[in-house]
Amino acid sequence: MDKFYQSLMQAPIGMVVLRGRELVIEMVNDTYLTIVDRAREEVANRPLMDVLPELQGQRFPELLRAVWETGNTQRESEALTYVDSHDGRRKYYLDFEYTPLRELNGTVSGIMVTVNDVTVKVEAREKIQAAEQRLRLAIEATNLGTFDWDLENQEFYSSPRLVEIFGFPADDAVSHQQLIEALHPDDLHIREKAVSTSFTTGGLSYEARIIWPDKSVHWIRVRGKIVHDDDRKPLRMYGTAVDITQQKTFTQELEKKVQERTAELKESNHALQKSNEELAQFAFVASHDLQEPLRKIQTFATRIQATEDALTDRGKDYFRRMQQASMQMQQLIADVLSYSRMNAAGQHVEALDLGMLLANVQEQLSERMEAVGATIEMAALPVVKVIPYQFEQLLTNILANALKYIKPDVPPRIVITAGTADGQAIGPLAGDGVYYRIAIADNGIGFDPQYSERIFQVFQRLHGRNEYEGTGIGLAICKKIMDNHHGFITATGEPGQGATFFLYLPA
Amino acid sequence: MAQSFFLADDDDDDRLLFEDALRELSADTNLIMATDGVDLMEKLEETVPLPCVIFLDINMPRKNGFECLAEMRQIEKFRAIPVVIFSTSNEESTIERTYRQGASFYIHKPRTFDKLKSAIRQIMAIDWSLHTVQPSKEKYVLQF
Numbered sequence: 001m002d003k004f005y006q007s008l009m010q011a012p013i014g015m016v017v018l019r020g021r022e023l024v025i026e027m028v029n030d031t032y033l034t035i036v037d038r039a040r041e042e043v044a045n046r047p048l049m050d051v052l053p054e055l056q057g058q059r060f061p062e063l064l065r066a067v068w069e070t071g072n073t074q075r076e077s078e079a080l081t082y083v084d085s086h087d088g089r090r091k092y093y094l095d096f097e098y099t100p101l102r103e104l105n106g107t108v109s110g111i112m113v114t115v116n117d118v119t120v121k122v123e124a125r126e127k128i129q130a131a132e133q134r135l136r137l138a139i140e141a142t143n144l145g146t147f148d149w150d151l152e153n154q155e156f157y158s159s160p161r162l163v164e165i166f167g168f169p170a171d172d173a174v175s176h177q178q179l180i181e182a183l184h185p186d187d188l189h190i191r192e193k194a195v196s197t198s199f200t201t202g203g204l205s206y207e208a209r210i211i212w213p214d215k216s217v218h219w220i221r222v223r224g225k226i227v228h229d230d231d232r233k234p235l236r237m238y239g240t241a242v243d244i245t246q247q248k249t250f251t252q253e254l255e256k257k258v259q260e261r262t263a264e265l266k267e268s269n270h271a272l273q274k275s276n277e278e279l280a281q282f283a284f285v286a287s288h289d290l291q292e293p294l295r296k297i298q299t300f301a302t303r304i305q306a307t308e309d310a311l312t313d314r315g316k317d318y319f320r321r322m323q324q325a326s327m328q329m330q331q332l333i334a335d336v337l338s339y340s341r342m343n344a345a346g347q348h349v350e351a352l353d354l355g356m357l358l359a360n361v362q363e364q365l366s367e368r369m370e371a372v373g374a375t376i377e378m379a380a381l382p383v384v385k386v387i388p389y390q391f392e393q394l395l396t397n398i399l400a401n402a403l404k405y406i407k408p409d410v411p412p413r414i415v416i417t418a419g420t421a422d423g424q425a426i427g428p429l430a431g432d433g434v435y436y437r438i439a440i441a442d443n444g445i446g447f448d449p450q451y452s453e454r455i456f457q458v459f460q461r462l463h464g465r466n467e468y469e470g471t472g473i474g475l476a477i478c479k480k481i482m483d484n485h486h487g488f489i490t491a492t493g494e495p496g497q498g499a500t501f502f503l504y505l506p507a
Numbered sequence: 508m509a510q511s512f513f514l515a516d517d518d519d520d521d522r523l524l525f526e527d528a529l530r531e532l533s534a535d536t537n538l539i540m541a542t543d544g545v546d547l548m549e550k551l552e553e554t555v556p557l558p559c560v561i562f563l564d565i566n567m568p569r570k571n572g573f574e575c576l577a578e579m580r581q582i583e584k585f586r587a588i589p590v591v592i593f594s595t596s597n598e599e600s601t602i603e604r605t606y607r608q609g610a611s612f613y614i615h616k617p618r619t620f621d622k623l624k625s626a627i628r629q630i631m632a633i634d635w636s637l638h639t640v641q642p643s644k645e646k647y648v649l650q651f
Binding site: 288292306 | 617
């Protein structure tokens with residue numbers, strides 16, 4: 001008996017034995033005392049309702065009376081109970097049982113109360129339920145249909161919204177098979193592939209068309225996640241589906257618009273390219289054919305000069321001037337021809353040592369350099385990918401300018417340096433990358449900075465023909481060559497202070 | 508025996524200047540002129556003996572210089588006649604093409620009468636019996 005008593009006292013379940021209709025506490029264990037937050041001395045041999053007056057008004061007195069009157073056991077699960085503890089009223093969820101204790105003659109003489117505190121369990125469950133509730137509300141707000149696919153037993157649960165997305169009334173019982181059959185025949189393979197992929201990746205994701213019972217076509221986006229057991233065996237797939245018909249239609253509209261615009265752009269690009277080609281062709285033919293009559297004018301003029309002894313001195317002067325003019329025209333035609341030929345398309349590009357190329361150009365200009373007593377200083381120059389003949393032409397033009405626009409009595413000095421520059425520092429048209437920067441500085445007559453862009457335009461000259469010869473095409477050719485190389489050419493200068501040309505090439 | 512030249516050129520100014528230049532250099536050189544490629548091929552067919560040299564313009568109506576060259580290389584009796592291209596063009600592609608077609612020299616039509624004379628003089632001075640092989644590409648274009 002002692003042992004039984006002891007085990008009762010230490011049981012994890014709260015126990016009280018109540019005697020008589022007064023419900024005097026005859027025996028109580030520690031667990032019960034902990035639940036009601038009372039000391040043993042406070043409760044021993046006192047009526048229950050005196051000890052726990054807060055039970056008055058709750059359902060317990062009635063139930064206890066029922067045990068007395070009917071002799072039947074009363075039990076309840078997760079009964080909400082309030083107990084006034086020392087630090088205020090506390091809320092409990094209790095599983096309890098009131099068992100009648102009988103005399104030998106069968107009359108009820110007491111009640112055995114067992115109480116199990118399940119508050120933690122109930123509250124945890126309530127939390128989960130609240131979270132589920134919130135999630136459900138969120139899902140409903142996003143118009144997502146949800147599904148839960150038991151892969152082991154091939155059971156499929158679909159939310160009312162999912163069923164709706166497939167065009168059925170929300171409360172219809174729609175089978176998994178029906179949903180699969182609703183897929184557009186052309187998109188069936190999309191789902192099949194996505195599902196089989198999901199078994200390796202764990203994630204399901206696809207967009208496909210479905211056909212509603214009313215035959216209308218809708219787009220859905222399906223996402224899912226597979227839950228595995230400990231052996232990585234797939235157990236279930238949870239997922240969502242959403243109707244993206246509007247979005248898809250919008251995207252398709254947009255794509256169509258983009259395609260239309262692209263086609264238009266392509267066409268106008270094509271037209272522009274064609275017109276550019278025609279222009280180049282025209283420049284080529286025109287300048288080529290212009291040479292023919294010019295050559296004859298020159299030849300016949302030399303014939304007259306050689307054979308017509310009777311010409312007066314004035315007549316001879318006129319012929320000399322005519323020859324001069326036709327020489328200019330010849331140069332002009334040659335330059336226009338050269339300009340029209342400076343295209344990038346189909347040109348051979350190779351890695352070229354700029355230093356060697358410059359030495360080459362210098363060699364070709366050596367006669368002129370000696371004549372004016374020019375010196376060139378050259379730093380180490382990079383190897384660059386260029387169209388060789390075009391870059392040779394470019395350097396020739398710039399050096400020839402430096403040797404042409406010189407100050408009287410000052411020996412020309414040209415200094416060539418190389419470095420790099422950040423694309424953003426060059427100008428809005430430059431890319432983000434790094435560019436080689438070649439600087440060619442001279443000590444010639446320079447130019448007014450306000451013309452620093454104009455000098456690169458075709459036929460723009462800053463000097464009269466009597467001062468300096470030229471057609472106004474040389475620097476325009478340079479600019480076109482730099483354009484062909486996706487590079488840039490700029491110039492700085494001051495009158496009387498020399499000019500510096502900067503070449504920028506993508507590194 | 509006197510040399511005989513052929514000149515095929517559709518431009519009568521150029522034919523006049525060529526003839527003037529040739530006459531100043533030599534009185535007895537025989538010159539037969541054709542006004543285009545078709546005319547050239549017909550006159551070649553009738554001419555006995557064959558000319559020592561043909562001066563050939565490229566850009567001509569009806570049959571151009573390229574076509575004439577190709578045709579002459581097809582016909583056995585014309586195959587060995589030296590051809591000097593005489594053109595306004597200094598297009599690299601034209602030079603390259605005529606060289607491959609077996610022309611002997613390339614002259615870019617000179618801009619003065621004196622240079623024209625030097626060009627003709629240089630061609631007249633060639634002993635074609637020593638020039639049975641085409642010159643190297645570097646020597647193909649004659650500069651004046």
